[in-house]
Amino acid sequence: MSAAAAGALVALALLFAELSLLAFGGGPVVLPEMQRRVVEVHGWMAAAQFNALFGLAQAAPGPNMMVVTLVGWRVSGFWGAVVATAAMFGPSSVVTGVALGLWERFRLAPWRRAVQAGLVPVTVGLVAAGAALIASTAAATPALAGVTAAVAVLSVTTRLHPLWLLGAGAVFGLLGVG
Template identity: 40%
Template sequence: MNPVVWSWSPDTWWTLFGHFIGLSLMSIGGAITLVPDMHRRLVLEDHLLSPEQFTSSVALAQAAPGPNVLFVALMGWYSAGVAGAMASMLGIMLPSATLTLLVSRWVATRKHLLAVQAFQSGMTPVTVGLLLATGWLLTPPVHEVRGLLLAAAVALVVWRTKVQLIWLVAAGAVLGALGWV
């Protein structure tokens, strides 16, 4: 993995804050659904993270206990230290938390309306599509068939059974340690 090179520039902090505040309002299905856009901006355009740092941020946060959104703090940390982590987390949390609070209170009193039910039903395929895009980005390159087969098998198990996800993560860790993926 490339060494961490922190930018102590307020410009970097504002860049992180601005990028994540914009993404916050699009995070239907959670911040994890925005991973492809985060990758585009932080790795490919701004070069604030290496591909390894990006993937490590997502993997570490998903393996750790706690909220799913912690990978955003790690991306900020790798980009600009503690201030980068704080700017990233404030950016991703502030707008969506405020909007969620206001909308959930509004919907709670109007869940019987057909428009509200239609909106909720219509957002399901959007969320699934964003999650598939995230999975595609984080899956090994297409020429690594074993990785794709493993991802498909895990998706099938999650979809069709009640196996706890932690066991699948542990199985993936064992397979990775054995060099299978």
């Protein structure tokens, strides 16, 4: 393995291990920082490429953070995918296991309910920031902004399955909207 390839694997491991430990409330809360680091800091891909990988990861079955695996694959092939995925899911899994044990130990403590109530709006805000970041780069034209807004409204106000919305987006793409 070349020094450049090894360096890329180390960079992937450090990036995703750090994001893993910052992903409080789930992976999507670190999406804006992940995009910034992958696109702006490391220059591994353009914002549009990151968004395409994110969209592909969201369309696929499985964990909603499969974008990590796709970024790793894009940067360093098979081993990049393995390293990025292990680095993203490994550290947070260990911390979650330890925290769960402690959290259960204090299940009757009065402060626990207050902590849980305070974490909800923080998590919602972080997820909204990730959604805004992806929407801002995906809505490059007025037509795409309209599709983005329509899908957001339909997602919030109806019980449509997300696959119907993805299918509609694919039809718009085939028709050349954008």
